[in-house]
Amino acid sequence: MKERKTALGADVLLRVEKPERYIGNEINSVMKNPEDVNIRFAFAFPDLYEIGMSHLGIQILYDMFNRRDDVWCERVYSPWPDLDRILREEHIPLFTLESQDPVRAFDFLGITIQYEMCYTNILQILDLSGIPLHAEDRTWDDPIVIGGGPCTYNPEPIADFFDLFYIGEGETRYDDLFDLYRICKKEGWTRKRFLREASHLPGIYVPSLYQVTYREDGTIDEFRPVADDIPATIKKQIVTDFDRVTYPEAPVVPYLKATQDRVVLEVQRGCIRGCRFCQAGMVYRPLREKSLETLKKDAEALLKNTGYEEISLSSLSTSDYTELKELVNFLIERCTKRGINISLPSLRIDAFSLDVMSKVQDVKKSSLTFAPEAGTQRMRDVINKGLTEDVILKGAGEAFRGGWKKVKLYFMLGLPFETEEDAKGIAHLCQKVADVYFDIPKEERNGKCSITASCSFFVPKPFTPFQWAPMDRAEDFLDKAHIAKDEVRTMENQSCIRFTYHEASVSVLEGVLARGDRKLCAAVESAYRNGAIFDAWTERFSKDAWDRAFAENGIDPAFYAHRERSADETFPWDFIDIGVSKSFLQREWMNAAAASVTPNCREKCSGCGAKVFGGGVCYESQN
Amino acid sequence: MRVRIKFSKNGSMKYIGHLDVMRYFQKALRRADFHTSLSGGFSPHMIMSFAAPLGVGLTSDAEYFDLDLEEAKSSSRMAEELNRQMAPGFRVLSVREIPSDKGSKGMTLVAAAEYEVRLRGSVLPEDCGGTRISELLGLFLAQKEIFVTKKTKKGEREIDIRPLIYSLSYSDGTFSMTISQGSSNNLKPELVIGAFAAFAGVSAEKSDMMIHRKELFADRTENGTHHFVPLDELGTDIKEGIDS
Incomplete structure (x- = not known):
C-alpha cells in the first residue's frame, strides 16, 4: 500500500506539540482523487484543531459539500505558535489535513467565524497560506476567500480580508455558489466578474461592491452598493424544513481529545426565549425543531458510525424541545446499557431534568448549572430572562434533596440599566440558594454544599435589543465585580460561596470588534503585525499589541464600545436582513428600559418579523 | 473471556500518542459492535490493557492489548470486523484467546522487544573512520559493561545496558536488536543506538532515528537461558464454530 504523505516531515512533526493536529487521516475524513473533482474547498476554523474539531457547523458543511461528486472539501485549522514559527522560518506553506496540499492552490478557502477573538487567526491562515491579506490584491492564483458563521452578522471589521461572505445557514445556498463557480471556470471569467455574479445570489455579500461614507462624528452616513444590479440588503438564508435538512451521519472523529469529545445531536435551531442580550436568540429565529423520529434515526447512525462514548444534545435551550421526554428516554434506553454517556447541556433545572440527570450522571460528583444571568428580578426583567427567583430556588431545593451539593450560577455584569443593587443581588441570590440547602434537616444533607457564582462581562452585540447600549468600561466592570464579591463576603454562608469573574480587557476588545465598522480592518491587521494571535486564549492575549494597533490607525476603541448609539444611527450591519426587524429590536430596547417582560414565541407572537421565513415556531399553532 | 489483540501501526499513524491509540481502539x-465487558459506575469503561505503550514517532508491527469480552466470535471474524474499522496505517493482525488470570496479562509478561532502527541521512557513514559498522558493532558488544546516562523522572543516572541487550546486528543500513522491555529494566532502542554512535565517535539523536518495533516477547526461561516467545503465541485461536 502506498504510504500516506504528510506535508511536514518527521523532523518538524516530532518537534511540535501534538503532531496529530496536522496529519489528518481521521476516521470518516473524506479522501478523493483531485483529478476527479472540479472544485477544491479548504474549510478553515481559525483556532486550534481541538477547538475546531468540536464545532458542529464544519462537520455539517464538510459532509454536505463532499456529497457532491464535483467538490472535495478538506479541513484546515490554525497552527499553534510552535508550528507557526517553523512554517515561517522554513517557508512551508499552510496545507489542508486530507490531501496535505497547500491551501493556496484551492478554489475556495471557507473560513467559519465563530467569535471576534479569532480575527487575527484569520490573517494568520491567509498569511501562512501565502494568500494576500487584502481581497483586492488577490488574483486567480488565490482561492476565493469566503466567510461564514455568527460573526458575519457584522462582517465589517474584517470586510477587507474576504472576497465573499455567506450570510445565514450554510445548508441552503452553497450549491448555487458552486454551480456558478463551475460556469465561471468553464467560461473563463475574470475574478471580478465572478464576484459580481456571486453578489446576485441570495445571502452572498461581496464587501468590495459596497461603499461606505462617514459623517464627521464617525458614524455611517451612507452604506450602498456601487451599482444598481447589486442588492442593497442581504437577506439571511435559513433552512425552513429543518427536519429534512442534511445532517452528517458520519462526522470526522479526531484522534486527539477534542474540547467537545462527543457526538452532537442538534435537536432544534433557534430559540423562543428572546433574551435581550443574546445574539444567537435573534439571528437564528425562528425556532425550528427536528422530529423525534429523525433524531432517533440520527442518534443511532451517529453512534454507530463514530464509536463515541458520549452523546450530547445541542440547541440554545434544550428544555424547550417539545418531545424532550421521549427523546431522552430513548437515549437512556439505547445508551446506558452499552456504557455510553448522555450529556444534557442547557437544560432548565426542574423535576424532570433532575430525574433524567440522576439517571445519567453521578449526583455526588457532578454540579448543576443555573443561568440566572442577573442577581435581581428587576434586572432579569430588563434582560427578559424568563427565570424567576422562585423557579431557581425551587430547582435548587429539589436538586439538594436529590443528592446534589454542587451548584454553579452564571451571571453577567455590566448589563444595561444595572445598578449597585443588582451587583449585590448576585451575592443575595447565592445566599438564598444556600438558605435552601440549610433548610434541609441536617441528617438529610449530603456533606457541605458548594455554590459557585461565575460572572462574565456583558458585550453588546449587533441584532440584539442591546445593540444601542454603551458597554461598561473595564474599570466599571471590575468595580461591579468587587461590589458583588465584597457583598458575598458579608453573607451568612459565605464560606460555601465561591465568586469568580472573567478577564475584562478581552471583553472590551470583543465589544469593539462586535459593533465595529470597516475602519477597524486596519487595526485588526496592525494587531496581527504586532504579534497578536490566538487572542481567545487568555494566556496568549496581548492587550499591548491591540492598544498599539488602535493608536497606529488613529482609532478610538471607546467610540465602538462605550458610546451610546442614537435611535436613528445607521449601523455597519444594517444592510443585513435577519428577518427580525430593527423596529422590533428598538421596541425591545424600550421594554428593557422599562423592565418590561416580553412573552416567548410559544406564549404569544411579538411580531418580531421572523415569520417572513414561512416556517418554524411562527406556524406551529396553525398545524 | 479475555482476548489478546495484535495490531500494526505504520506510516503517519506513528504520530498518534499512546492514550489516543487507546481511545481510537475503544471507538473502533x-x-x-464488539460486546466488551464494562467496569461499573457512571462512566463505565472497557477493561483493556496495553502490553507496552509505544512512543510517538515509532512504527510497529507488534502492538498488543488485552481485552475482556462478554461474547466472542471466531478469531478470524473478529479480526476481519475490526479491520473494517481501521484507518489506513492501522491493521489488526490477530485476535486470540488468553487465560483471564492476572499473571497472563501482556503487561505483566512482556520481557523483551525486537526493534529495527535506521538512521537518517549521513549520521553514521557506512565506513566509519576506516572501520566498517559491523566490525565496530562487534567491538561495541564485546565490552563487558556499557554505561549510559538514563534520564528518569528523578534525574539522571548511569546504568549498564550491556546485560539488557540480548542481540544486536547490522545489515544494509538497518540495526536489528532484541532488548529488555517491561516494567523493570526497560531499555529504549534509541539509547542503544545512541551509545553505539558515541562509541563510533559520532552523535545520534532520537530525531535522527527511524525506529520500528518488530515484536514483543514473554520470557519462558528454561535452565537459565532466555526463551523468548511472541506474545500472540501465548494465546489460542477461537475456532469458526462459535459464529452463528
Whole structure:
C-alpha cells in the first residue's frame, strides 16, 4: 500500500506539540482523487484543531459539500505558535489535513467565524497560506476567500480580508455558489466578474461592491452598493424544513481529545426565549425543531458510525424541545446499557431534568448549572430572562434533596440599566440558594454544599435589543465585580460561596470588534503585525499589541464600545436582513428600559418579523 | 473471556500518542459492535490493557492489548470486523484467546522487544573512520559493561545496558536488536543506538532515528537461558464454530 504523505516531515512533526493536529487521516475524513473533482474547498476554523474539531457547523458543511461528486472539501485549522514559527522560518506553506496540499492552490478557502477573538487567526491562515491579506490584491492564483458563521452578522471589521461572505445557514445556498463557480471556470471569467455574479445570489455579500461614507462624528452616513444590479440588503438564508435538512451521519472523529469529545445531536435551531442580550436568540429565529423520529434515526447512525462514548444534545435551550421526554428516554434506553454517556447541556433545572440527570450522571460528583444571568428580578426583567427567583430556588431545593451539593450560577455584569443593587443581588441570590440547602434537616444533607457564582462581562452585540447600549468600561466592570464579591463576603454562608469573574480587557476588545465598522480592518491587521494571535486564549492575549494597533490607525476603541448609539444611527450591519426587524429590536430596547417582560414565541407572537421565513415556531399553532 | 489483540501501526499513524491509540481502539470496538465487558459506575469503561505503550514517532508491527469480552466470535471474524474499522496505517493482525488470570496479562509478561532502527541521512557513514559498522558493532558488544546516562523522572543516572541487550546486528543500513522491555529494566532502542554512535565517535539523536518495533516477547526461561516467545503465541485461536 502506498504510504500516506504528510506535508511536514518527521523532523518538524516530532518537534511540535501534538503532531496529530496536522496529519489528518481521521476516521470518516473524506479522501478523493483531485483529478476527479472540479472544485477544491479548504474549510478553515481559525483556532486550534481541538477547538475546531468540536464545532458542529464544519462537520455539517464538510459532509454536505463532499456529497457532491464535483467538490472535495478538506479541513484546515490554525497552527499553534510552535508550528507557526517553523512554517515561517522554513517557508512551508499552510496545507489542508486530507490531501496535505497547500491551501493556496484551492478554489475556495471557507473560513467559519465563530467569535471576534479569532480575527487575527484569520490573517494568520491567509498569511501562512501565502494568500494576500487584502481581497483586492488577490488574483486567480488565490482561492476565493469566503466567510461564514455568527460573526458575519457584522462582517465589517474584517470586510477587507474576504472576497465573499455567506450570510445565514450554510445548508441552503452553497450549491448555487458552486454551480456558478463551475460556469465561471468553464467560461473563463475574470475574478471580478465572478464576484459580481456571486453578489446576485441570495445571502452572498461581496464587501468590495459596497461603499461606505462617514459623517464627521464617525458614524455611517451612507452604506450602498456601487451599482444598481447589486442588492442593497442581504437577506439571511435559513433552512425552513429543518427536519429534512442534511445532517452528517458520519462526522470526522479526531484522534486527539477534542474540547467537545462527543457526538452532537442538534435537536432544534433557534430559540423562543428572546433574551435581550443574546445574539444567537435573534439571528437564528425562528425556532425550528427536528422530529423525534429523525433524531432517533440520527442518534443511532451517529453512534454507530463514530464509536463515541458520549452523546450530547445541542440547541440554545434544550428544555424547550417539545418531545424532550421521549427523546431522552430513548437515549437512556439505547445508551446506558452499552456504557455510553448522555450529556444534557442547557437544560432548565426542574423535576424532570433532575430525574433524567440522576439517571445519567453521578449526583455526588457532578454540579448543576443555573443561568440566572442577573442577581435581581428587576434586572432579569430588563434582560427578559424568563427565570424567576422562585423557579431557581425551587430547582435548587429539589436538586439538594436529590443528592446534589454542587451548584454553579452564571451571571453577567455590566448589563444595561444595572445598578449597585443588582451587583449585590448576585451575592443575595447565592445566599438564598444556600438558605435552601440549610433548610434541609441536617441528617438529610449530603456533606457541605458548594455554590459557585461565575460572572462574565456583558458585550453588546449587533441584532440584539442591546445593540444601542454603551458597554461598561473595564474599570466599571471590575468595580461591579468587587461590589458583588465584597457583598458575598458579608453573607451568612459565605464560606460555601465561591465568586469568580472573567478577564475584562478581552471583553472590551470583543465589544469593539462586535459593533465595529470597516475602519477597524486596519487595526485588526496592525494587531496581527504586532504579534497578536490566538487572542481567545487568555494566556496568549496581548492587550499591548491591540492598544498599539488602535493608536497606529488613529482609532478610538471607546467610540465602538462605550458610546451610546442614537435611535436613528445607521449601523455597519444594517444592510443585513435577519428577518427580525430593527423596529422590533428598538421596541425591545424600550421594554428593557422599562423592565418590561416580553412573552416567548410559544406564549404569544411579538411580531418580531421572523415569520417572513414561512416556517418554524411562527406556524406551529396553525398545524 | 479475555482476548489478546495484535495490531500494526505504520506510516503517519506513528504520530498518534499512546492514550489516543487507546481511545481510537475503544471507538473502533464500539463501531464494530464488539460486546466488551464494562467496569461499573457512571462512566463505565472497557477493561483493556496495553502490553507496552509505544512512543510517538515509532512504527510497529507488534502492538498488543488485552481485552475482556462478554461474547466472542471466531478469531478470524473478529479480526476481519475490526479491520473494517481501521484507518489506513492501522491493521489488526490477530485476535486470540488468553487465560483471564492476572499473571497472563501482556503487561505483566512482556520481557523483551525486537526493534529495527535506521538512521537518517549521513549520521553514521557506512565506513566509519576506516572501520566498517559491523566490525565496530562487534567491538561495541564485546565490552563487558556499557554505561549510559538514563534520564528518569528523578534525574539522571548511569546504568549498564550491556546485560539488557540480548542481540544486536547490522545489515544494509538497518540495526536489528532484541532488548529488555517491561516494567523493570526497560531499555529504549534509541539509547542503544545512541551509545553505539558515541562509541563510533559520532552523535545520534532520537530525531535522527527511524525506529520500528518488530515484536514483543514473554520470557519462558528454561535452565537459565532466555526463551523468548511472541506474545500472540501465548494465546489460542477461537475456532469458526462459535459464529452463528
